[in-house]
Amino acid sequence: MELLECVNVNKSFGNKEILKNVNLTIPRGKIIGLLGKNGMGKTTLIKLINDLLTPTSGEVLVNGKKVGIESKKIISYLPERTYLDKSMSVDQVIEFFTEFYDNFDAEKARKLLKDLDLDTSLKLSKMSKGMQEKVQLVLVMSRKSDLYILDEPLGGVDPATRDYILDTILTNFNEGSSVIISTHLISDIERILDEVIFIDKGEIALQSDCDELRSKDGSSIDEIFRRMFKC
Amino acid sequence: MLKKLLKYDLKSIFKVLVVFYILSALFAILTRLFFNIENSFIMDIVAKVCSGITIAMIINILINNILRLWIRFKNNFYGDESYLTHTLPVSKDTLYLSKFITSIITLLVSFIVIGISLFIAYYSKENIEFIKSILLPIADTYGSTVIKVLLAFFFIFFLQFSNTLQAGYTGIILGHRKNNIKVVYSVIIGFATYIGTQVLAIIMLFIAGLFNKNIMNLFFTNEIVNVETVKTIIIVAIIIYGVILVLEYFINLKLFKKDVNVD
Numbered sequence: 001m002e003l004l005e006c007v008n009v010n011k012s013f014g015n016k017e018i019l020k021n022v023n024l025t026i027p028r029g030k031i032i033g034l035l036g037k038n039g040m041g042k043t044t045l046i047k048l049i050n051d052l053l054t055p056t057s058g059e060v061l062v063n064g065k066k067v068g069i070e071s072k073k074i075i076s077y078l079p080e081r082t083y084l085d086k087s088m089s090v091d092q093v094i095e096f097f098t099e100f101y102d103n104f105d106a107e108k109a110r111k112l113l114k115d116l117d118l119d120t121s122l123k124l125s126k127m128s129k130g131m132q133e134k135v136q137l138v139l140v141m142s143r144k145s146d147l148y149i150l151d152e153p154l155g156g157v158d159p160a161t162r163d164y165i166l167d168t169i170l171t172n173f174n175e176g177s178s179v180i181i182s183t184h185l186i187s188d189i190e191r192i193l194d195e196v197i198f199i200d201k202g203e204i205a206l207q208s209d210c211d212e213l214r215s216k217d218g219s220s221i222d223e224i225f226r227r228m229f230k231c
Numbered sequence: 232m233l234k235k236l237l238k239y240d241l242k243s244i245f246k247v248l249v250v251f252y253i254l255s256a257l258f259a260i261l262t263r264l265f266f267n268i269e270n271s272f273i274m275d276i277v278a279k280v281c282s283g284i285t286i287a288m289i290i291n292i293l294i295n296n297i298l299r300l301w302i303r304f305k306n307n308f309y310g311d312e313s314y315l316t317h318t319l320p321v322s323k324d325t326l327y328l329s330k331f332i333t334s335i336i337t338l339l340v341s342f343i344v345i346g347i348s349l350f351i352a353y354y355s356k357e358n359i360e361f362i363k364s365i366l367l368p369i370a371d372t373y374g375s376t377v378i379k380v381l382l383a384f385f386f387i388f389f390l391q392f393s394n395t396l397q398a399g400y401t402g403i404i405l406g407h408r409k410n411n412i413k414v415v416y417s418v419i420i421g422f423a424t425y426i427g428t429q430v431l432a433i434i435m436l437f438i439a440g441l442f443n444k445n446i447m448n449l450f451f452t453n454e455i456v457n458v459e460t461v462k463t464i465i466i467v468a469i470i471i472y473g474v475i476l477v478l479e480y481f482i483n484l485k486l487f488k489k490d491v492n493v494d
Contacts, residue, residue: 013492014410050318052493072320083314085243099235100319 001064003028003147003178004049009058011044011202018044020202022058026147026178031192033210033221034182036199037229042182043080045199046151050077062147073102076145080152082124082132090120090135097139109142112168130157137165141172148179154188162188186222196221198228232321236329244299244337251295252344255288259351285352289345296341297392300334301399305417309407313493323488331480334396342389369461383465390472397479398425404486428475435471436464 004026011019019041026032036042047053048060051067062071084093090113097104113120116134124132137153150169154162162185170192173179181189196213198206205228206213210221217224258281265278307316308326316326366377402421409416440447445460446467 047493052314052317052491054490054492069320069322072318075318077314077318079314081311081314083311085312085315087243096239100232100321 002026002061003063005061005064006045006048007059007061009045009048009060010056011041011048011053012056018202019048019055022202022204024197024204024207026180028146028178029176030194031173031179031181032195032197033186033189033193034180034197034199035184035186035221035225036205037184040199041202042199043151044202046077046149046180046182049149050075074146076140076143076148078136078140078148078150078153080155082129082136084124084132084136086125086132087123089123090118093124093135093139094120097142101143103144104139105142105144108172109138112138112142112172130161133157134161134164137168141168144174146174146177148173148177149182150179151182152184153181154183154185166192186225187220190221193221198225200229232319233325233329233332236321236325237332240303240329240333241336243303244296244333245340247299248292248296248337248341251288251292252341255285255292255344255348256351258282258285258288259348262352263354282352285348289348292341292345293392296337297396297399300330300337300396301403304330304400305403305407308487309403309413309493317491317493323491324484327484327487330400335393338389338392338396342385342392346385369465380465383469387465387468387472390469390476393476394428394472394479395425397476397483398422398428400483401479401486404483408490408492428479431475432468432471435474436467439467439471 002025006022006024009019009022010017022041022045034042034045044053048055049062049067051072060067062075065071088096094106094109097109098106110120113135116131116138118131118135124135127135137150140148140150148169153165153169157165166189169179169181181193183189190210193210195207195209197204213224214220219227262278262281262285265274265281268274268278306312307330319326362381363377366380370377370380399421401424402417402419405420406415406417407413436446437450440450443463445457445463448454448460449464
């Protein structure tokens, strides 16, 4: 059974079709890049997988079951925005995650936060946006999940922070689990990807193994992407 | 999971309300103290100022309570925080039930604090006699006491405020299904829902009137309502608002569960 399966998924807002007949499967134990230009449907697809949107038609299956409580237990999701209650301190947020997620490793989270030299008694509202994003990443990666979904984790951050984020992802995801990283900054993440999914105008343009694609085309994923999506 | 959600919901609402609870009780005590100082023009003015502040705090408690519940509902289910709320391994029924129970508990506590503040500030033999003179005839027809009649009025107001809250939730749920100007739609739909529930209450009262001549007289005569009718209306109003509250709960839950679409 596939970890994640999208079957004929369509999503429209009013008359605007955002996703068109999306069919894809995500296997276990892979790091997958969900790549596409801005506004092509990456975030919509991710929201559908996380039950934040309801498909207009088709279905999203996680471990063969429709998304719901069971899928939320095994999916660790990092949205593109800061989503924590800013009136809470980091300690309180850790307590919150411990209470709601059985697979959350509070010790690991504290260790990672200590590496950031972060005072965990500090309220999120007192932190910079960049620091809040790091806290979120640490919390998400401190869950022992089957699937990690990271939506634009590198968006709007400096190169040094990008390295920190990628290292945190690589060294902390649960063994045997899969990671979906949505981004348009391909050159930064190419080195860590096993598979890529290209999404264009709401349709899956390509799903392939990275090594196969590179050897077949004789160029990097970044170059292939630039060629495919040339304006 | 419900307990855990309730813990965070209640904490979030009470952490601000408790400030107003304390201020309301404090100014109620000061009002009482200063009113007790006789033959002092200045103290009389101070007492009146304290009294005004107590009333302001009481109004503040009600407004703050309702607004905070609506804002938290909106932020948790449709704002940035919804990305966390909707990805928690909790059913949508439980998520909504937590908000509903939080509304009931916080409103109930606010009403109790308001009652206590009013009692502290204004309890006197004369005031009690005045209230008794108004409510005793009703209490007598019940074969009841003034306290029980007061509790019945308290319960009606509480149900009425709870209905207002639920109408606001309906507005937020339906308003956030629109693609644009969601807040405006939320306010308009919430207001329309509130008016709708009041019309429904009148229709239900009319239906009750079909079986009770005194109630029907409310619709077709200008006669002053007799005590017997007031007694019936109190009971009918409690039933009507209770039924509407339950209906709103189930309708909102159904709407909430159907097609969640977070921005």
